Amino acid sequence: MNHRTTTHRRALAGGAIALVAALALAGCGDGSDSKDSADKPELEVSGAFIPEPTMDDMAAGFLRIDNKGAADKLTSATSDIAGDITLHSSKGGVMKEQDSFDVPADGELDFTRGGNHLMLEKLKRKPKQGEKVAVTLHFQKSDPVKIEVPVKEATYNPEQQGESAHGSHKSH
Template sequence: MKGSLGFRRTALAGAALATALGGSALLVACGSGQGDGGAPATATAARLSVDDSYIPLPPAGGMAAGYLTVRNDGGQGDELVQVSSPGASSVTMHRSTASTMEQVEKLDVPANGALRLARGGAHLMIMGWEKAPVLGDELELDLTFARTGTISVKVPVKELTYRPGQQ
């Protein structure tokens, strides 16, 4: 009889352990529905690409503006948090309003959308050129994003009057 009681205890303990483990697995599988960073688990990570980049030729060695479009084909947004260049001492992000221009710390890149840096809006200010730019030069810009990391792009120096899609 003692052997039978030991078997029952072992069987009950095994059943309790299996139930507990199964319940834990179910809780993990049914989680909060949130992926990393609080995004829905079904959202895909940000997938960034850069196009339409250009720098209008600045006056002799002076400050220049930089324009480009960051496209995000992913289901999760990102933020442009820093821009640097090995060919310039300073690259800062700015936003123009009707009457002012202000430096900003970050620019949003929406999920399944685009961040457009364009004349009259958000743009880059490039200062301290290593060498004075001429038409056709390319300046490397290192764009650092909060989630995606750094993307390096070569940005061509164009005529002052250049407008993408209008040339």
């Protein structure tokens, strides 16, 4: 390798390093631009309900999470009434436990009868129609969201009732 080739390669390497540094600095800002708020999830929970359980130790929970910001992930749920709450998907009549659910940017995550749902397990007491059950939703990025979930009749289905989701909870 001669001196001219070595000098040319060093110049190219130096130029590449300068370009990477410039691009990295271009991504830095003072945090005052509107993109900063778009980098955070903005979650709102609505339409939550638990059908009155037929079993003494297990109940299902349904809700909707709307997100007007960046993507997030529902990682778990907790409640004083349940020893454990697991996340489940249902496809083609097959129920499968999930570790988490994506909450898409500028989108929604629906937990509906026959689809995704929360499974309240090891119930400490069986909730009755008319009560409200405190549930806390835990996310990868957002602060936990505490909701009061009404217990409805066992056959309740808001899609069949023609009801709109009433009552919502926002993340802060």
